[in-house]
Amino acid sequence: MKKFISIILVLVIALSVFAACGQKTDGKEDLVMATNAAFPPYEFKEGDKIVGIDAEIAAAIADKLGMNLVIEDVDFGAVLTGVAEGKYDMGMAGITVTEDRKKTMDFSDTYATGIQVIIVKDGSPITSLDDIFEFNADGDPVALKNPDIKVGVQENTTGDIYSSSAITGWGFNDLNEDESVKTDRVVRYKTGAEAVSALKSDKVDCVIIDNEPAKSFVATNEGIHILEGENEYAVEDYAICVKKGDSELLTKINKALADLKADGTVDKIVNKYIPKDGGAQ
Amino acid sequence: MVLTNSFWDTAPPWLIKMKEDFILNFVDAGRWKWLVEGLGNTLLITLFALLIGLVIGVVIAAVRSTYDKNRESMEMQKGFGYYLLKIVNGICNLYLTVIRGTPVVVQLLIMYFIVFASSRDSLMVAIIAFGINSGAYVAEILRGGIMSIDNGQFEAGRSLGFNYVQTMIHIIIPQVFKNVLPTLCNEFIVLLKETSVAGYVGIVDLTKAGDLIRGRTFSAFMPLIAVALIYLAMVVILTALVSALERRLRKSER
Numbered sequence: 001m002k003k004f005i006s007i008i009l010v011l012v013i014a015l016s017v018f019a020a021c022g023q024k025t026d027g028k029e030d031l032v033m034a035t036n037a038a039f040p041p042y043e044f045k046e047g048d049k050i051v052g053i054d055a056e057i058a059a060a061i062a063d064k065l066g067m068n069l070v071i072e073d074v075d076f077g078a079v080l081t082g083v084a085e086g087k088y089d090m091g092m093a094g095i096t097v098t099e100d101r102k103k104t105m106d107f108s109d110t111y112a113t114g115i116q117v118i119i120v121k122d123g124s125p126i127t128s129l130d131d132i133f134e135f136n137a138d139g140d141p142v143a144l145k146n147p148d149i150k151v152g153v154q155e156n157t158t159g160d161i162y163s164s165s166a167i168t169g170w171g172f173n174d175l176n177e178d179e180s181v182k183t184d185r186v187v188r189y190k191t192g193a194e195a196v197s198a199l200k201s202d203k204v205d206c207v208i209i210d211n212e213p214a215k216s217f218v219a220t221n222e223g224i225h226i227l228e229g230e231n232e233y234a235v236e237d238y239a240i241c242v243k244k245g246d247s248e249l250l251t252k253i254n255k256a257l258a259d260l261k262a263d264g265t266v267d268k269i270v271n272k273y274i275p276k277d278g279g280a281q
Numbered sequence: 282m283v284l285t286n287s288f289w290d291t292a293p294p295w296l297i298k299m300k301e302d303f304i305l306n307f308v309d310a311g312r313w314k315w316l317v318e319g320l321g322n323t324l325l326i327t328l329f330a331l332l333i334g335l336v337i338g339v340v341i342a343a344v345r346s347t348y349d350k351n352r353e354s355m356e357m358q359k360g361f362g363y364y365l366l367k368i369v370n371g372i373c374n375l376y377l378t379v380i381r382g383t384p385v386v387v388q389l390l391i392m393y394f395i396v397f398a399s400s401r402d403s404l405m406v407a408i409i410a411f412g413i414n415s416g417a418y419v420a421e422i423l424r425g426g427i428m429s430i431d432n433g434q435f436e437a438g439r440s441l442g443f444n445y446v447q448t449m450i451h452i453i454i455p456q457v458f459k460n461v462l463p464t465l466c467n468e469f470i471v472l473l474k475e476t477s478v479a480g481y482v483g484i485v486d487l488t489k490a491g492d493l494i495r496g497r498t499f500s501a502f503m504p505l506i507a508v509a510l511i512y513l514a515m516v517v518i519l520t521a522l523v524s525a526l527e528r529r530l531r532k533s534e535r
Contacts, residue, residue, distance in 0.1 A: 077495055077496035084499035197394060
């Protein structure tokens, strides 16, 4: 009996210690933000800290709302699914507002715009988007022009969805004989950085990715460049996403965002990471 | 059609939600094709990696067990064969240490980005990477099986006039095969599931197919459960086949 009581006591003490760990020391509520920290300059790791435009804006918003910002670094796909399923309070990862995404999550006002660009190796025969895709009358890519070209993207990003719409065949390459396009012509990597390193070792012929991370990648890697003048085809709005129907949080975020825009904080953060002179970083 | 319509009219809301989820995740935009493609690639990688693994495993197990079994007698002769075997055995040991000492994802990425840096066929790279990985485990399973056979069996073979190789083929290997089958089956199951990291090098395998659907529909339940069920079904079928084989082999025991 003594033994039993002592076990119970130990358990109680252990539990209360755990409970104490969970308590907020400053009484603030957590604001959990999901991101994919391999997308400079919006979010990237500096040492073990996640920094970047999104991280700083989120911190400013949390500050306005009187909440504690907690950043979770997960796959880009997991950011979207996690927010849609309510696992995270909000998602901020250079997320483009699309019609499909609007169906399953709510978006805040936009805080930045992005454009999709093409990165190629120096001396690549690809000089424009027309060298990669064939387009229909609406300007959507419907096929790959040259079935030998491989396009590298980060999985589940707008670059992936855009490129994938050009791929209609079956996976087994030859199962559908009249399909000249093989589905493995779009190679989807976990991060943009992996796609770029695949480009450098000729595993893919071009990488389609958002403009700003593309600039960072080109600045830190030799022998690759962004195709100039070929980046106007997909202008996108970045916004914060929250679980569908969470209008209370969304209103608060929108209000904080409006305040931060008004007092110039957003501009200041953006300018800090993206120099106005055209990104000669 | 009338019948089905009336069923969905009276169905509980959660079931209707399930139906909508199912249609969104698998039917819309032909998303089920992702899963078929992924399943195909998973099976392709597993099958060929298994074959490569078996070949590597048999060769290495042969070298290692021959060395272990004959070391003492060969040490006395100190012939050329002894030194050759010693070197080859050392290389095999190094291979086992490196392969079993590093995670398969790391090996896959090394293969993809460094060893086969110029290859564009990621499926081929994955098959080789998983094959080389599996070979190490198969080798040790086989060696364990050979070493577990009683030495009296060898001695009996030798006293019947068989040489070392003949003893192996006619007396030892048949017993080994029966003994290692469950463990080997285990290794194949592990291999099948390990291929789920192939997505790291841009291959659309079954897991990645689920991820891609998830990233486009933003619902977690349907794609993940579907992928899990497909893996489960494959393993159940594989296990059933192996136990059928085991039963047949056991017939000779009585």
